[in-house]
Amino acid sequence: MNNIYFNLNQLQKTIMYYALKYKKKYTDIKVIAISKKRSINEIIQAYSFGQRAFGENYVQEAIKKINNIQLKIEWHFVGKIQSNKVSIIAKNFAWCHSITSKKHAELLNKYRPEILPPLNVLIQININCEKNKNGIYLYKLMNLVNFIYQLKKIKLRGIMIFPNQQKDIQQKIILYKKMYIILMKLKNKYKYTDTLSLGTSYDIEEAIASGSNMLRIGQKIFNKKINNH
Template identity: 35%
Template sequence: MSETIAARLLTLHDRLARAALDCARDPRAVTLLAVSKTYDHNAVRNIARLGHREFGENYLQEALDKQRALADLDLVWHFIGPIQRNKTRRVAENFSWAHCVDRLCIAERLSEQRPADAPPLNVCLEVNVSGEPSKGGVPADAAIALAKQVSALPRLRLRGLMAIPAPTRDRACQRAAFARVRRLFEALKAHGLPVDTLSMGMSGDFEAAIAEGATIVRIGTAIFGPRFYPELAAHR
């Protein structure tokens, strides 16, 4: 096992705990989701040997290949990439979480295609909090209506919101973007929706996300090291 990966994971847990304690939060209220896209199944196995169980994947075929290679392990798989109509069945059948639901038609297909003998699929609505035209996600002013529709679908459990704000190194700007997501999350609860999850924050901004209430932070390079992108067209 790579000692570097073990050291990175330990350092990251320390940073996560400090970030939570700095804002009077319990570190146990924040789940570290290891984003393993582009890393091979051996890298995932190394992290799992350290006791980590929650892994996030963006590329569907790559994720399914890893799941087969790691079928002997008790892991929780999150799909955190965009979900097109031709992906819904395999996401519904092979993952515990889907983080990027942003259209009712996608939620309906996930609901219809979730196996009846499986637990409900945990879903988060992706919100385009920065209004970037190049990004997916439901506009903030349409999120409450969509959340109400999704929450009524069978075999799905609406857990909360997911967001990827425009990247910036300015801590105040990071917090302001995450605060907008938190306020929307609080509005969902005010409308009676039993949401409990804010999936936001990555390697470069997760401390700001935790300060604004993140319950899942999605971390890749800070655990696994530099990411290399081979030709992935066949895996998307």
């Protein structure tokens, strides 16, 4: 059996299991297949098994794939934004998960072609205020939110968080739930803001328990067969 097919099926079962366990709606949870350093053939295989959304970290690697894969893929940019590559992101992706500044928001809005729908964007939050991690600190969030909401060609959809290194599941859930509460506050105030991009191959349970509705999964899709539940 194909590894990617097997892994996607196992992943689906895992998500269903945790959705049931934590009383979440399974159909509300979207999987982004993180395809950085994965071949075009692997992406096409995952697509053929039903995966439609793929996430890339590096613009130059991503653009080669986007230009060579003639499939209706929803491309997500999940890496650190570089100013000299903003126009490529604006013109080629459906989502950008990693906005951390007014400058990048403004440039994405500037370069987004009029003929395309607004670019869906997420603000990346650095929940532990770690100096070596990308993302804004919470106290800066609303200032950036209000700025983005005035722009016409990008659409604020929510927030993105990288996994916390803490090993204790319950402590992670407590921290992640704070992010969910922040999203709910934004959702009540801003139209279209409905997405919490939180959860990787290593913290699926904590993410679902906390209310994440977008998981960024790489290893559990593309590595050799991984048994979950």
